Amino acid sequence: MAFFDNPVIPGFSPDPSICRVGEDYYLATSSFEYVPGVPLWHSRDLVNWKQIGHVLDRPSQLTLPDTAPSSCGVYAPTLRHHDGRFWVITTVVAGEGNVLVTADDPAGPWSDPVRVGIPGIDPDLAWDDEGNCWCVFSHDGIRAVRIEPETGELLGEPMEMWSGSGLQYPEGPHLYRIGDWWYLLLSEGGTERGHAMSLARGRTPTGPFEPHPDNPVLSHRSTGHPVQNTGHGDLVEAHDGTWWMVLLGTRPCGDTPKYHGLGRETFLVPVRWEDEWPLPGPLELRAEAPGLAPHPWPAEPGLDDFDAPVLAPRWVSPRRHDPVAVRLDERPGHLVLHARAESMDRPGALFVGRRQRDPDCSARTRVDADGGGRGGLAVRLDEAHHYQVETEDGVVRAVARIGPLWQTVAERAVPSGPLTLRIDVTTTDVLPPTVTVRPTGSDDAARSGLRVGGPDTLRLGYETDDGGFEILTELDGRYLTTEVAGGFTGRVVGMYATRGRVAFDWFELRPA
Secondary structure, eight states: OOESOOOOOOSSSOEEEEEEEEEEEEEEEEOOOOSSSEEOOOOOSSSSSSSEEEEEETTOOOOTTTTTTTOOOOEEEEEEEETTTEEEEEEEETTTTEEEESSSSSTTTOOOOOEEOOOOEEEEEEEEEOOOOEEESSSEEEEEEEEETTTTOOOOOOOOOOSSSSOOOOOOEEEETTEEEEEEEEEEEEEEOOOEEEEESSSSSSSOOOOOTTTSSSSOOTSSSSSSSEEEEEEEEOOTTTTTEEEEEEEEESSSSSSSSOSSHHHHEEEEEEEEEEEEEESEEEEOOOSSOOOOOOOOOSEOOOSSOOTTTBBBEEEEEOOOTSSSSSSSTTTEEEEESSSSTTTOOOEEEEEESSSEEEEEEEEEEETTOEEEEEEEHHHHHHEEEEETTTTTEEEEEEEEEEOOOEEEEEEEEEEEEEEEEEEOOOOOOOOOOOSSSHHHHHHHHHOOOOOOOEEEEETTSSSOOEEEEEEEEESSSSHHHHHOOOOEEEEEEEEEEEEEEEEEEEOO
């Protein structure tokens, strides 16, 4: 019996939407303030996924102002294949609103977007037998309207639909025609620990809808399951006739309330049919694999040597890519960054990174900041929550930004010339508790205490010429988590420049 490991797309890959064309599966996820927008993935077996590009990969498709708050940007795309074309509809918060793009090939190019004049977020697309295109979305509950998909024109007034079992924030709707029923799948309860998925069905696209008697049909709320925040799923029928669901979840760890730094990730669960209802689950970290021929792709390389003419699809930046400030052609075999802001806290700060995919990992880069530059290696959650190790004028320093507080934690003089900076993340050797509550009572109870600690430890430093790791500081990872910082993203690890010109010879991000 074959098994697979969840999540199938680890690290900051939320709100998955999936479609099948023959024996090929394609999946899109949210990207929020990072560009290019809407990562696009390909699989042949539902388990092994390869990123083949982005849907919104040029300024004419996606432009976010430098002042757009973190966790704004691209929300919850829906990916569909209809009439020989691929369709993506999504919401650009702090941008153009709800937009729709198409492509003949999912690897691109994708069209410039047309604006769909609906309010709210999380739009979905479904076509009926008469060829009508229905757009279902979240705005004061779940609503639907017919649209002309080529132009985005509304063909009527939005109508109220079934909006869940009464929990807060009904969102992420998907409408399906399966057999004689129309099924409406949605999330409710909020995308935090109370997240849940509920299901209803009707005979027409607009209902009336009959809710499943045991809603929510999937939730891990108030359980000890290692995967939490489960919801925002999408159904797909495999080419062998089995049914599956992709959905988001988190892997919180550490002490109460537990923390997740990798963000919301993409998981895969089987779907069974009972009394003409598609019921998802269970969700397991180690699960029985689909009965499809395994199709593993070559492993994503951990090392980027910057010899290629363009950056690989895994590289992203906050709000915009800047071909003037991010250069691969200026110094052979190097990525050269030209600072746009004096701090990682400022709008327009120049940062190029990759999603942290493994709880235990090591990031390294070779930096040359001679000539008055300042830059280095950072783990970023947003402008107000990041750790960084940088070099400038013969000094290497570790810096922490936690909410309103910014501090140089440690610094040391180093010889001039290129320097290898390094950040290690470990969950197996976390820092001692910052707070220990000693319960009253017996000596044994007093000795045991009540530990309050984060999910992981980040060690920031640099490598010596003999390969040793000089650790400047160790920092608690809880401050780079959604539970502390808020928002919808996960950690991104990468390079930055905050003064002058900084050259990077290579970058490596590997599991520990």
